[in-house]
Amino acid sequence: MADGALLRGTGIGKRYGGVTALDGVDVEVRAGxxxxxxxxxxxxxxxxxxxxxxxxxxxAGTLTLAGRPLAGAPWRRARLGLARTFQHPQLASELTVAENVLTGRLAARHSSVRGMAASMLRGLLSTATGRDECARLAADMGLDDPGRLAGELTLGEKRVLEVVRALAQDPQVMLLDEPFAGADATGIAAIMEAIRTVRRRGHGVVLIDHSVDLVASLAERVVLLDSGRVVFEGTPEECLASSEMRAVYFGGGYDRT
Known part of the structure; x- marks a missing residue:
């Protein structure tokens, strides 16, 4: 592994009963x-x-973020500088767009869920400064109605809002799991700009998407996984041209023998 990685995982293993989901995975994300x-x-x-x-x-294995052990509950990892979106958007549907964005900001500033809730109860959601800042960030990503309830958004808009909420944490590393699924052309453009914003800040992004072309257009490096193992790592161009890529996507799997 190269020096200077923001996020580093070594020998990561995960099993579900008799099924090995991850088998000795090494991965790193570098600054920018x-x-x-x-x-x-x-x-x-x-x-x-x-x-x-x-x-x-x-x-099995170890995880570090900026050289510090990465462990504990998701909110602890958020405090260390890790943000994440999900395949199925996990938003507070009863909160507005601006309020959802502010929950991301609060998650990065407080050491516990209780502390974040206390901040909300003290009225941070209703302050003009917090509301305006979060509304502006959402508007920059194409969500022009900060008072709209998250539950009223389309799937594509929810995708964008999840990315905005993650971006509000100003994370060192942002994990994006299928962020483009269901988004229209405007939403895709907004999410792509959010990814570039994180990169310009000198932070890192891990991107999963079924569209290999979208991933290739944004990523500096690509890791190809098959059956829980890394079978290729390199530039998008190298990966797309590799025999491993052809075997995994068109040949029924990668033969490790």
Whole structure:
């Protein structure tokens, strides 16, 4: 592994009963880099996101963020500088667009869920400064009605809002799991700009998407997973031209023998 990685995972393993979902995965994300994770269904992409974000416990290996051990509940990892979106948007449907964005900002500033809730109860959601800042950030991503309830948004708009909420944390590393699914052309453009914003800040992005072309257009490096293992790592151009890519996507799997 190269020096200077923001996020580093070494020997990551995860099992579900008798099924090995991740088998000795090494991965790193560097400052100012977009890392693409690709592979067929069941390759282990979302499982890797889960163990990095704390949604699932890893069974083997180590994780560090900016040189510090990455462990504990998701809110602890958010405090360290990790943000994540999900395949199925996880928003507070009863809160407005601006309020959802502010929950992301609060998650990065408080050491516990209780502390974040206390901040809300003290009225941070109703302050003009907080409301205006979050409304402006949402508007920059194409969500022009900050008072609209998240539950009223289309799937594509929810995707954008999840990315905006993650961006509000000003994370060192942002994990994006299928952020473009269901988004229209405007939403896709907004999410792509959010990814570039994180990269310009010198932070890192891990991107999963079924559209290999979209991943290739944004990522500096690509990791190809198959059956829980890394079978190729390199530039998008190298990966797309590799025999491993052809085997995984068109040949029924990568033969490791």
């Amino acid at each position: 880099e977009v890392l693409g994770l690709i592979g067929p269904n069941g390759a282990g992409k979302t499982t890797l996101m889960d163990v990095v974000s704390g949604a699932q416990d890893l069974d």
